[in-house]
Amino acid sequence: MASSTLEQIAELSGVSRSTVSRVINNDPRVSAATREHVLEIVRRERYRPNLSARGLALGRTNVVAAVIPGAVDNILTDPYFPRLLHGMAMAADERDHFVMLSLGGPGFRHTVDEIARQGVVAGIVFSAGQVDDPLFEPLFASQTPMVSVGRSDDDRVSYVDVDNRGSAQQVASHLLRLGNRRVATIAGPSFAPAAVDRLAGYRAAIEAFGLRVDQDLIYEGDFSESSGRAGIKSLLEHRPDAVFAASDRMAAGALNGIRAAGLRVPEDIALAGFDDMPFATELEPPLTTVRQRPEKLGAAALSLLLDLIAEPASPPKRMILPTELIVRASCGSLQDQRERR
Amino acid sequence: MASSTLEQIAELSGVSRSTVSRVINNDPRVSAATREHVLEIVRRERYRPNLSARGLALGRTNVVAAVIPGAVDNILTDPYFPRLLHGMAMAADERDHFVMLSLGGPGFRHTVDEIARQGVVAGIVFSAGQVDDPLFEPLFASQTPMVSVGRSDDDRVSYVDVDNRGSAQQVASHLLRLGNRRVATIAGPSFAPAAVDRLAGYRAAIEAFGLRVDQDLIYEGDFSESSGRAGIKSLLEHRPDAVFAASDRMAAGALNGIRAAGLRVPEDIALAGFDDMPFATELEPPLTTVRQRPEKLGAAALSLLLDLIAEPASPPKRMILPTELIVRASCGSLQDQRERR
DNA sequence: TTGTACGCGTTATCAG
């Protein structure tokens, strides 16, 4: 079942190996007639080029690495990474590339060294939750083309990200527009760029509304449900009329906390989250949130990476993907708010 | 930053390329002195072998594919696949291999063809939800060493699986031992081997208890929450005193349905699930269930696969992994059951 | 437009 080689195809077609190679690689310098003939044999023999040989000759492979450090914690609970990978895999497949998985974290040996050296992968999609992940620098230093998922302040790095700031501002504005004036937020951890951006968006919304940002209405969580619960407990002391949680999980925790305090959502407190996780519709009431599409992020990252590989000398590329505000019952409606008064 | 080559290391060490190669590959036929000397240079130069070159020379790579067909649906909602991949990646890393991701499904071009041909990957871990996935046959036919995650009736295939039957029997027995006599089950789809096995375990438990299996107490769902809800609705007509759902998601749906019917868990109906998903502890009451460890499955699959690659002629290998019964409040206790009467 | 010849980095074979 050994796959046929270029040489064999050449023999069967009655042409030289080079010609077959040109056909395979869509080199224009081959007559339509021979091309068609060769292609037929190629199809008949179900010929596939040997990736190792090609990689060796070309000096690079058509494999890119998806580096996800600290997967241990995140990957378990969150559909984010699978969706990201899915998007990457789709985009890679479309452009004749493969995705090699590299979960980082303690205990892994080959993550940095093997991958970063020329000859293994042509590029890297790096998806750390935080900007200063220890894996980043060595990878970057290896000069391997790399795209980060999630923005970086370093202006040498290419990245894709969702519009965290804009989206957060949009949610918060929505809460304000509904008549709420004491809009609190349960932010993500300050080491996560996404959290910082969402907090910035929240602030921007408040200020755009001519209100003052109240430190008492800001709680820093860690994206987890339990931190959402802890957050709301602390925030309730300052009587917010609305809460924007920077993740759906924290929103879920907050919802529990609000209930436990004997308050109702949205009648007493309007609530909004971020992510549009599957369970967002299952909550009681369904959660207003921001929908992001990790698949698109993954696809965009891969696309940028392939561009970068094609033109290694080009300046860093960035791409910010839009999100979608999903309004559900948890934030109440204008009408609800009027009835409240 | 081009990685150094064997040739360069040889020059720096004052030996031949062959000797360096032997050192790299732990070939015993090299003196301790030269070995140490060469190793030093290798370390200093941070030399890494070029995988393409090695793959070409060896006729095989150290890359294995994780083929997950139909990932589109599953991968989104379920932490199962990420955990499986995680386990695979860990095990692969440990044995100097890499995992290449290959999500199948419609629209993918390279899944079968490119992967199955010699030269791309050394082996395949195949994880379809169902036994007769259309991708399986062509992959199997390609003769590439392959391990299936989830058992198969085909005695030519190697696989790893959890002990679905035994675990199900254990849960059902637990429900029976608590005094329940009308133990119903919401089974998974009959095309899924895991579902079939869990149902078989359920039946075995009933019979081992000297009871008759009642068709009316069996509902076939599809592992989804909504099917759990539909299932319980149908089952309630036959007055079960306990329900074993073949997935936690179905159990969650059943829980909702039981509530909606004005009944209590576990007082009126004892409930148990399967999977020990993260949300199992969050339910009210916390769910009795079976814990499986997809990481272990992935690691086992990879391990079996590497063995198979090393000895392609060996007979199919199988491995059944144990699970753990996690007793929480949803099934009630002996004491609860007594109070009921 | 097509073919020839060489090199990519590694392993394996065969002398020494």
Added chain:
DNA sequence: CTGATAACGCGTACAA
């Protein structure tokens, strides 16, 4: 124990 040397399959100047 060590060193040449020939593959492995493919891409690509260079020549025809």
